[in-house]
Amino acid sequence: MADLHFLANPARYRRFSQRVVPSLSIATALMLAVGLYLALIQSPPDYQQGDTVRIMFVHVPSAWIAMAGYGLLAALGASLLVWRHPLAALMARAAAPVGAGFCAVCLLTGSLWGRPMWGAYWVWDARLTSMLLLFFLYLGHIALNRAYDEPERGDRAAAILVLIGVINLPIIKFSVDWWNTLHQPASVARLGGPSIHPSILLPLLWMVATLFLLFVLLVLLRTDTEIDRRRLENAEPQA
Amino acid sequence: MSGFAALVARDLRLVWRRPGDVAVVLAFFVVATTLFPLGIGPEANVLARIAAGVLWCAALFAALLSLDRLFAADFEDGTLDLLLLAPWPLELAALAKCCAHWIVTGMPLAALAPILGVAFGLDPSVLLALSVTLLVGTPTLSLIGGLAAALTLGARKSGALLALLALPLCVPTLIFGAGAVEALATGGDFGAHLAVLAALALVALATMPWAIAAALRQAGE
Amino acid sequence: MVTPLLEVADLACRRGGRRVFERLSFALGRGELLALVGRNGSGKTTLLRALALLVHPEAGTIGWQGVDVRAEPDAWRGRLAWLGHLEGLKADLTVAENLLAAERLRGAPQAEDRLDSALVAFDLSSLAARAVRTLSAGQRRRTALARVILAQAPLWLLDEPLNALDAPAQAAFRRALATHLASGGLAIAATHADLGLAGGRTLELGIPT
Numbered sequence: 001m002a003d004l005h006f007l008a009n010p011a012r013y014r015r016f017s018q019r020v021v022p023s024l025s026i027a028t029a030l031m032l033a034v035g036l037y038l039a040l041i042q043s044p045p046d047y048q049q050g051d052t053v054r055i056m057f058v059h060v061p062s063a064w065i066a067m068a069g070y071g072l073l074a075a076l077g078a079s080l081l082v083w084r085h086p087l088a089a090l091m092a093r094a095a096a097p098v099g100a101g102f103c104a105v106c107l108l109t110g111s112l113w114g115r116p117m118w119g120a121y122w123v124w125d126a127r128l129t130s131m132l133l134l135f136f137l138y139l140g141h142i143a144l145n146r147a148y149d150e151p152e153r154g155d156r157a158a159a160i161l162v163l164i165g166v167i168n169l170p171i172i173k174f175s176v177d178w179w180n181t182l183h184q185p186a187s188v189a190r191l192g193g194p195s196i197h198p199s200i201l202l203p204l205l206w207m208v209a210t211l212f213l214l215f216v217l218l219v220l221l222r223t224d225t226e227i228d229r230r231r232l233e234n235a236e237p238q239a
Numbered sequence: 240m241s242g243f244a245a246l247v248a249r250d251l252r253l254v255w256r257r258p259g260d261v262a263v264v265l266a267f268f269v270v271a272t273t274l275f276p277l278g279i280g281p282e283a284n285v286l287a288r289i290a291a292g293v294l295w296c297a298a299l300f301a302a303l304l305s306l307d308r309l310f311a312a313d314f315e316d317g318t319l320d321l322l323l324l325a326p327w328p329l330e331l332a333a334l335a336k337c338c339a340h341w342i343v344t345g346m347p348l349a350a351l352a353p354i355l356g357v358a359f360g361l362d363p364s365v366l367l368a369l370s371v372t373l374l375v376g377t378p379t380l381s382l383i384g385g386l387a388a389a390l391t392l393g394a395r396k397s398g399a400l401l402a403l404l405a406l407p408l409c410v411p412t413l414i415f416g417a418g419a420v421e422a423l424a425t426g427g428d429f430g431a432h433l434a435v436l437a438a439l440a441l442v443a444l445a446t447m448p449w450a451i452a453a454a455l456r457q458a459g460e
Numbered sequence: 461m462v463t464p465l466l467e468v469a470d471l472a473c474r475r476g477g478r479r480v481f482e483r484l485s486f487a488l489g490r491g492e493l494l495a496l497v498g499r500n501g502s503g504k505t506t507l508l509r510a511l512a513l514l515v516h517p518e519a520g521t522i523g524w525q526g527v528d529v530r531a532e533p534d535a536w537r538g539r540l541a542w543l544g545h546l547e548g549l550k551a552d553l554t555v556a557e558n559l560l561a562a563e564r565l566r567g568a569p570q571a572e573d574r575l576d577s578a579l580v581a582f583d584l585s586s587l588a589a590r591a592v593r594t595l596s597a598g599q600r601r602r603t604a605l606a607r608v609i610l611a612q613a614p615l616w617l618l619d620e621p622l623n624a625l626d627a628p629a630q631a632a633f634r635r636a637l638a639t640h641l642a643s644g645g646l647a648i649a650a651t652h653a654d655l656g657l658a659g660g661r662t663l664e665l666g667i668p669t
Binding site (some may be wrong): 133149161181 | 247332390391393394395396397400403404406407410411414415418427439442446447452453456457458460
Binding site (some may be wrong): 242245246249252253256257271315316317318320321322323324325326327328381459 | 509513514515516534535537539540542545546547548549550551552553557561562564565566567569583
């Protein structure tokens with residue numbers, strides 16, 4: 001994402017995505033096949049958690065991608081507000097639901113993992129609670145983006161919101177951590193603890209890379225759709 | 240600075256002409272708080288335990304409820320254009336609007352909360368602390384809510400949307416506001432909580448006026 | 461030919477993804493009036509809002525005495541008196557309070573001594589203490605026009621100034637506008653009706669280029 005200027009023009013973006021999407025799709029599918037083998041078959045079960053530890057291979061990458069996705073939204077928002085890049089707005093519109101989706105996957109898998117670990121589908125764990133608030137921030141972004149009859153207004157309003165959100169995200173994280181240590185004894189086991197065995201690390205990193213590619217692929221495809229949608233709405237002759 | 244003072248004075252005068260609008264917000268605060276003992280049961284130790292959290296949440300909802308009209312009234316009658324066209328920074332105008340909002344909601348809520356705290360069986364020494372946390376914390380709510388109000392100008396379903404945008408951003412203030420009161424009751428460090436609460440207000444003060452001004456400019460386009 | 465104070469060059473604006481006008485250029489000097497005409501949706505209001513920096517133009521420059529107004533936006537806003545299609549009045553304040561509040565928002569605290577003449581110009585003296593909420597549409601429009609006079613700004617930007625005005629009020633508006641122009645002021649007005657002022661120039665928008 002270093003140089004968005006290169007993609008600033010939707011038509012140029014269209015040529016770029018037509019070149020990249022097919023090979024990216026194949027790469028993602030292959031990596032996913034290998035990743036699933038590594039995660040589900042090749043890697044050993046945990047001596048305490050058994051096979052439930054395999055949830056981590058989806059849970060942890062989803063959490064990282066959800067956070068990176070919000071960062072991407074903020075970068076796109078800044079590029080829209082500062083340089084008024086039309087493509088930034090369309091890409092943000094495309095990326096927000098994908099990021100929210102990964103966030104939801106993270107919450108869902110966290111809850112499924114929590115059942116055998118804690119004996120409950122939901123405990124107010126600091127990380128999960130922070131992810132839940134991130135999910136709310138995503139929801140606000142998506143709702144605001146679509147709340148206007150004039151889509152351009154929604155784009156700019158959501159861009160302002162995400163910039164404030166990204167400033168506040170560390171503060172929210174810090175407060176929730178504080179709140180958690182205050183209200184809960186530290187004895188509760190944490191998801192994805194700090195000590196990760198090397199036999200698990202490789203599949204984990206592989207899945208992070210795979211799901212990240214999947215995120216990029218989905219965002220590119222949805223951006224294409226958003227370009228088409230905006231063109232139809234404006235009913236302007238094809239440039 | 241004269242424009243800033245004039246705007247605060249104008250908004251206060253408008254509220255003075257229609258005191259009912261503020262009274263409704265305060266009445267909501269009282270009624271919403273009263274529902275908790277009815278829903279949870281009147282056990283004194285339970286109520287005293289949850290009082291700070293309940294009062295803080297109710298104050299948060301009450302503040303958001305009143306924010307819906309903060310910029311919408313100016314947007315609808317065209318005076319927002321006059322603010323946008325004023326020959327001084329729009330950031331100051333945004334701050335003035337939030338300041339006026341805080342005077343007519345944050346301050347009365349802070350004054351009202353100890354009275355409700357008595358009904359929850361809070362210790363008298365805690366009541367003043369509750370009021371102080373609200374006094375320090377509600378400016379943040381006015382500023383964050385002001386941004387949500389500015390962002391939703393002209394949007395469909397703006398009321399519920401405003402709450403969806405503002406509530407996640409208000410979480411730190413809620414945690415440290417209610418946490419401060421609880422810290423005092425359980426022998427924790429009240430001062431540290433209050434300091435964080437004040438820091439949150441300063442962060443909001445340093446960022447929100449710019450964001451609100453940007454939101455108002457794009458609403459004017 | 462008077463030397464132009466206001467120079468607009470190659471202005472282009474978009475609304476909702478649609479370009480409403482482009483390569484719009486004109487100049488206006490002291491005492492000159494420009495009437496903007498054109499069909500609904502031809503961009504009259506958008507042009508006025510772009511001149512007031514309320515709308516971000518896609519391209520082009522707006523110059524005042526040879527300097528781009530974006531360089532010092534606050535100084536530029538101070539030179540404007542604005543009448544939008546909304547009146548910009550608070551219903552719960554009186555006529556006098558509205559006018560004084562608007563002046564204070566423009567950073568001009570001492571407007572009381574000028575207030576009377578602005579009220580007299582639009583025959584509002586007897587309504588000064590009435591809440592705007594109790595006024596008719598025409599009376600509100602007159603109040604908004606009184607605000608324009610009170611601002612003592614060199615450039616008036618007016619969106620449909622004659623809306624809702626009866627014949628005496630229209631005459632009062634023409635007198636006020638003539639006085640403003642005679643004292644070296646500039647005015648740009650979007651209008652459907654004839655402003656009825658000799659010597660005004662006309663810019664027609666919405667002609668396909």
